[in-house]
Amino acid sequence: MNTQSLKQSSSNKLYYLLILLLICAIIVSAIYSLSIGQVSIPFRQSMEILLHTVTNGKLGSLEHVQHESYLNIILQVRMPRIIFALLIGIGLALCGVVMQAVVQNPLADPYILGISSGASLGATFAILIGFGSNALLAQFGVAFGAFTGAMFTSMAVLLLSSIGGKATSVKLVLSGVVIGALCGSFSSLIIFFANNAEGIKTVTFWSMGSLASASWEKTPILIIVVVLGAAFFLFQHRILNTMLLGDESAITLGINLSIFRKLYMVLTALVTGTMVAYAGMIGFVGLIIPHIARGIFGADHKRLMLGTLLLGGLFMIWADILSRTLIANVELPIGIITSVIGSPLFIYMIVKKGYNFGG
Structure with missing residues (x-):
């Protein structure tokens, strides 16, 4: 076996070891x-309850559980919340890595194309104006408004960037900035004229992010959207790698990036809109x-994608832990926690020598 093969084998072993460690870290x-x-609740009792539930009673015992309330707290309150944190972490990290490749910009995130502004406009409308007598729309409330706003904004950005030719990464970013600013202006206008102090407070809290609304009823949709989105993009590593090389390189490889950009935009908007609607x-x-x-x-998306998903899920679980425990009897909005942790990390990456996006 030559030196190149030995290096490749060693690299593969290290990669799978890191993935295994991340999975174990998420479980713990x-x-x-x-x-x-x-x-x-004692750690051992939590593990017993979880094993008993997941294996349908084959593993784990409830004999050592001190209080019956522990069962209800874990199964009805905390488990849905942890699943929410894991899925939203996976979804946000997924959309972030895809959008950074689509627009070839290291500062890209799931909200760069105006999705955040569109979702905020939809949520602000739902909270401060409402859906009137339409019972079907009123039933979904803020989630419906946020999702609808995110999807309409994404479609508007896609249409605007396609005017006058192919949708390039630069046109996508510029269109997102314009549409985002427009949505932000309308949101401010609604807040300015709204005579609803409680509603404005709700809009503010919603804009900070929270997992407090997590429930078993909401998890199926989130699971379907995030898992299917992740499964699709895990097999798109070749196209994502090509996007980092640019349009000229893609043409020589016979790949039409414009089509893939539009497809990826729609899918990331769907995933992001769903997450924003719930959290x-x-x-x-x-x-x-x-x-x-x-x-x-x-930088190779073949390995990067799975690692990013697991890191995102792990990060959100710990962000949720901190939001619930930093201040006694107070739950901080999780968006504050992620920003406080994320800002110093990003500053470090900016000043760190030798960091190169895409390589």
Whole structure:
């Protein structure tokens, strides 16, 4: 076996070891997250309850559980929240790494194309104006408004960037800035004329992001959207790598990047819109996690994608833990936690010598 083969084999072993460690870290962090909160539950009892539930009673025993309330707290309150944190972390990191390749910009995140502004406009409209007598729309409330706003904004950006030729990465970014600013102006206008102090407070809290609304009823949609989105992009590494090389290189390879940009935009908008609808605005996850993953796994999306997804899920689980435990009997908006952690990390990456996006 030659030197090149030995290096490749060693690299593969290290990659799979890192992936295994990340999966183990997520499992341990999830069980720890089940144990802490306003009601502290011993780690071992949390693990017993989780094993008993997941294996349908084949593993784990409930004999050592001290209080019956522990079962309800873990299964009905904390488990849906942990699943939400894991899925939203995966989804934000996924959309971040895809958008950074699509627009060839290291500062890209899931919200760069105006999705955040569109979702904010939809949520602000739902909270301060409402959907009137339409019972079907009123039933979904803020989630419906945020998702609708995010999707309409994405379509508007896609149409605007396609005017006068192919949708290039520069045109996508510029269109996102314009549409985002327009949506932001309309949101401010609604807030200015709204005579609803409680509604304005709700809009503010929603814009900071929160997992407090997590429930079993909401998890199926989130699971379907995030898991299918992740499964699709895990097999798109060749196209994503080509996007980093630019349009000229893609033409020589016989790949029409314009078509893939539009497809990826629609899919990331769908994933982001769903997450924003359920958890509000959570910043920095989609921006910083892909950069950390590149430092660990390299720039090749074949390895980068899975590592980014797992890092995103792990990061969000710990961000949720901190949001619930930093201040006693107070739950901080998770968007504040992710920004406080993400900002110093991003500053470090800016000043760090030798960091090169895409390589």
